[in-house]
Amino acid sequence: MGLKGKLHEIKQKYKGKKMAPAFNALHTFLYSPDETTHSGSHIRVVDDLKRTMNTVIMALIPVLLFSMFNTGYQHFSAINGFPENFSLMEHFLTWDNFWIGIIKVLPLVVVSYGVGLGVEFLFAVIKGHEVEEGYLVTGMLVPLIVPIDTPLWMLTVAVVFGVVIGKEVFGGTGMNILNPALTIRAFLFFAYPTWMSGDKVWVYDAVNLAGTPDAISGETILGSMAQGKEFSYSVSDMFFGFVPGSVGETSAFLILLGGLFLIFSKIASWRIMVSAVIGSLVMGLMFNQVVELGWITETSKFHGLMDFDFWKHLIVGGLAFGIVYMATDPVTGAQTNKGKWIYGFLIGFLSVMIRVFNPAYPEGVFLAILLMNVFAPTIDHYVIQGNVKRRMKRMKNATIVPKDSGQKAEELKVETV
């Protein structure tokens, strides 16, 4: 008897026992289950939640690999200065850079998955339901949206908070109101504000070296702009992602590829992505116009960010990452097609607005998405009301045939046995 048969025996043995969900989670990971259809349609499509989640993870892998190199690149560049005549192979895709990625990024991934899945398994065993796959994507998103120098204990606390309060208290995968990954990010931001903002956490070792003669700075572009400082990154640096920032947010190029892959595979909603891009461009254009019309002076603290070319908002900071991977979360986003347009547009619009108006929160995108998560059911409600109203109107105009009040059908005399 092979592995398949043995696992089947164990499954039968533990059926209904307390640890069954934990075993089943591992079993169904190895083998897709032997479950057949019981009611309704006798055949089903091959897609399941594991495959869906796996597709999103696949779209995140290039971003993760890039971030591992970029971590090292930013670290060494901050110490030695950015290389002149930058060459991808010589300065970026090097083992030295990758090694920094391994010792800094990988632990974030391990902690995120280890702690998050631990909590999921615990809840599954306690509540006796199967381990659902939602955390597979969340676990990958979390390390990519935190600053590189986030201490692992902070991440642990945040992940426990995010999974329990953000998801499990609502009933687990599919029931949550807020995006769990963003809940974790928001918890980090508001619980440890001095650590999480500022110019030290974005580049590895900047914190340790602060105050020493070797001190390095790792200001993000948005951080510099909010303070009215100059920055020296070119547009192509920003687009391809050779800039400091949260672990995985920097490369707009790879995020774009990931987004196209998700749209092609029909996993993520193109409506949300497109409308969010439109929304951010519209807001950016409006700010550009304000500057152009001379409504604010150069001394204004908003001037730097308002003057920033509208389309560049998409390639700096976490906006692109948020639009592609976070706004498209189907559980917390709008669920109707029309609603998705409105929801996405407002995310883009508000992200740029928060970014410009509140220099303390240069990363407006996560706040914008969380805010719209809360409003998504309201948006859907009004979209659905449109359908309901149409139905009500139709009913009003209909002439309803009354019940047969005339003679009854010929009574048949029947006897029971």
Place this chain on the structure above:
Amino acid sequence: MSKDISIKKGLNINLVGAAEQTTSIAVLSNVYVINLDDFHGLVPKMLVKQGAEVKVGEVLFYNKNKTDMLFVSPVGGELIEIQRGARRRILTLKILADKKQETLEHTILDFANAGAQEIKAYLLKGGCWPFIKQRPYDIIADPTIAPKAIFISGLATAPLAADIDYVLQGKEKELQAAVSALGKLTPGKVHISVGSSSSSPLAGLNEIELHKILGPHPAGLVGTQINKIDPINKGEVVWTIAPQDLIVIGELLLTGKFNPERIVALVGSSVKVPKYYKTKIGAEISTFLYASGVNTENFRVINGDVLTGAKSSQDGCLGFYNNTVTAIPEGDDYEFFGWAKPVFNKISATRAMTFSWLRPKKKYDLTTNANGEHRAFVVTGQYEKVFPMDIFPMQLLKACMVKDLDEMEQLGLYEVAPEDFSLTEFVCISKQPHQQIIREGLDLLQKEIG
């Protein structure tokens, strides 16, 4: 004049094992079974005792709540078993066929000049009333309520479903009689839909409103057509009848006899020679299943098509409403990393390492494997792509799950039957039992609002 309706949203599922267009006469069945599950929500009251002799068309039982609604025997013989379940609920009736096969004859009704009440009484008495179903609730029609219209779908788009044009061949007279008589029972129209390029016998009928339907499944489901032609409002009732049942109704009107004969498509990848068989309602499936042969041991027999049919077995019998019997392999096996590896031999509604989109014309051999476990609703937007009605499918399902009567009404539960959710159930990534959810919702709505 026909009106064209074009359906855009939907999905045609191409499966191996479509029936070849030849008809054999099935071996006569020894026993015939009436399965009471075919009549949803019915409370039967027996009129004959176990051991009684009945003729073809003789009454077996009636509807306790509508005592003039009679159910008749499809065969002459002895009622040998009344199988009962919990609380003595009747599950099945088994009749042992005799050699004589005497048929109960009714005096022929001059339906051309008869009034609505006479026609109604005649159909009730003749045992043909149960063929008429109503919406809302997808149950046997209430004879006391006149429908605003009658809908008949002459187009089968479900996977491997019997070709209606083929099974209706040569039955123009019966069909015309049936629609003429039924037309008198409604102040509205009799809407008949056929495929856009079909040579259906239905297309030539008089006293009907003909519609030509174009598009993928579920274009052939009557619910889709109602929604496009004349949607149901709260308080309204429409009737739906399957075209093959019109023949039985027509024959009763023309000859005064109940003739349960019908042409059934035996389909599916487990059948060696899929083709059509002439048999009777309630006949044993084995009488024709083994004539065509099966090519596997472990398969599932389905009374109906793969999306809406009822699970049966090799020893099962043809259902009251079915004109398709499907046999497909059971999929009760594990698959190594089935969720991660690229898939070429199964149908997918996405392109997530699944490649059925590359070859839309390819015929697939699908099993009954659910391809995953039951989960909460997560992905959105997938149902809308295959659901052509002006209804929010996921929101309606959720309203049914939380038993919110107001919302069920507002979102259009009156307009749907479980079968309308068969395709959304097929594409569901969370493997939710859509048809069951809708059925329970309809039952609740009927109980609370009536």
